[in-house]
Amino acid sequence: MLKIIKLEKKIGDFQLNVKDLSLEEKTIHGIIGNNGSGKSTLIKLMTGLLKPDTGVMDFGTLTKRDIVITAPRPYMLHDTVYNNLTYPLKIRKQVIKKETIMEWIDRCGLSGKEKQYAPSLSSGERQKLSLARALIFEPEVIFIDETMANMDPDSVVLFEQIIFDIQSKKPATWIIVSHQLTHIYKLCQCIHFMDAGSILASGTPDEILLHTDNPVIRQYLSKYTIGN
Amino acid sequence: MQFWTSMGIEINQEIIDIILLTMKLGIVSTFISALLGVPFGMFLERVDFFGKKVIIRINRTLMGFPPVVAGLAVYLLLMRRGPLGRWELLFTFPAMVIVQTLIIAPIISGMVYTSCKNMAPQIRNFAISMGADRWQTFLLVIKELKNDIYFILITGFGRSISEVGAVMIVGGNIKYKTRTMTTAISLMRNKGDFGEAITLGFVLLIISFIIQCFVDFLRRYEENVENN
Numbered sequence: 136m137l138k139i140i141k142l143e144k145k146i147g148d149f150q151l152n153v154k155d156l157s158l159e160e161k162t163i164h165g166i167i168g169n170n171g172s173g174k175s176t177l178i179k180l181m182t183g184l185l186k187p188d189t190g191v192m193d194f195g196t197l198t199k200r201d202i203v204i205t206a207p208r209p210y211m212l213h214d215t216v217y218n219n220l221t222y223p224l225k226i227r228k229q230v231i232k233k234e235t236i237m238e239w240i241d242r243c244g245l246s247g248k249e250k251q252y253a254p255s256l257s258s259g260e261r262q263k264l265s266l267a268r269a270l271i272f273e274p275e276v277i278f279i280d281e282t283m284a285n286m287d288p289d290s291v292v293l294f295e296q297i298i299f300d301i302q303s304k305k306p307a308t309w310i311i312v313s314h315q316l317t318h319i320y321k322l323c324q325c326i327h328f329m330d331a332g333s334i335l336a337s338g339t340p341d342e343i344l345l346h347t348d349n350p351v352i353r354q355y356l357s358k359y360t361i362g363n
Numbered sequence: 364m365q366f367w368t369s370m371g372i373e374i375n376q377e378i379i380d381i382i383l384l385t386m387k388l389g390i391v392s393t394f395i396s397a398l399l400g401v402p403f404g405m406f407l408e409r410v411d412f413f414g415k416k417v418i419i420r421i422n423r424t425l426m427g428f429p430p431v432v433a434g435l436a437v438y439l440l441l442m443r444r445g446p447l448g449r450w451e452l453l454f455t456f457p458a459m460v461i462v463q464t465l466i467i468a469p470i471i472s473g474m475v476y477t478s479c480k481n482m483a484p485q486i487r488n489f490a491i492s493m494g495a496d497r498w499q500t501f502l503l504v505i506k507e508l509k510n511d512i513y514f515i516l517i518t519g520f521g522r523s524i525s526e527v528g529a530v531m532i533v534g535g536n537i538k539y540k541t542r543t544m545t546t547a548i549s550l551m552r553n554k555g556d557f558g559e560a561i562t563l564g565f566v567l568l569i570i571s572f573i574i575q576c577f578v579d580f581l582r583r584y585e586e587n588v589e590n591n
Binding site (some may be wrong): 200202204212 | 450
């Protein structure tokens, strides 16, 4: 269980205050909420990209090496697509197998682009590459911060399939931030709704997205449709 | 040889020695300036401390440090009655290196600082998000900024070989000892020896042209890689 207790962070006028959040391991969690509600800040605090003012984060025996985060606008190394994929393996001193790299390139729909300069990829392709780069070393915890926002619908389906594949073989803990509620509904076993820097509600997708009585969540949901 | 002579260009041992000394001075000064300026520029970007803004302002002021003033300052330090007079460095090669380092190092550190300020935070965030440790993060920042650093060093070298006032003051323009291409041109013009002055001017232009070609080559290489 990943535990967060009394986590606080003040950035300008914004105050994040998460009193108690427990994330079950090997589960796919979704974090939703309006823009500015603190979703990305929470993720950055959990991954060490930001330092909290106060609070405790207990990830058990997990280390930084077991955790990965993908950003909404992922950074591409000034190198080829292939070498971008080898980076997480290199820093972990893992064996780099060409077949594995090529398999991930094919799997995320970038076939034939292994020698392409990664920063020259389109925004959707960059997001695909950043997801592949995050998953290639089989992390224990994966934070996805609106990384699928610029992907075409087929690619989103493709990545949903990849996530399901991973969960059926070697399950990981996923924390997905997204406004694509259909995608969140399909993937997640647990959803946390954030509002004004706090977790307003946590529950199953049905509880949060379909049968909630909370007026704030209902207002948020009224702006989106949950389709197939 | 007759062709060059008819063009007013004279090549003799003295000219060759002057060219070699100028190149040696440029390489040594740029190397020492890089050793000081690159880490200092990175340090300024990375570390927050009291008075940092003042240091940055001073560095920016020194980027436009008039060479003659730098020459005068080093002269006063190294002159026989000066605080460092007992080292007997005035009118020697090390004195010229010191003054050139004083001129070039702030240019290198200032440019590295600006380059790091624009790029390093996202590179660091990426490295941390991938699970890199401090050393791996530092190495990645260097690797990603290497082309910027090449350009900065070439700029520093260009500044070194074209500098005249400061090396004239602390070097003394002594034949076979501290005479560089620019100081020699100045002297030969005064003597009315235009043949050698033209030769050195011509060589200086060729060196500048080669440096420009190298910069263009690096840029084109980067563009080719980007467009592949």
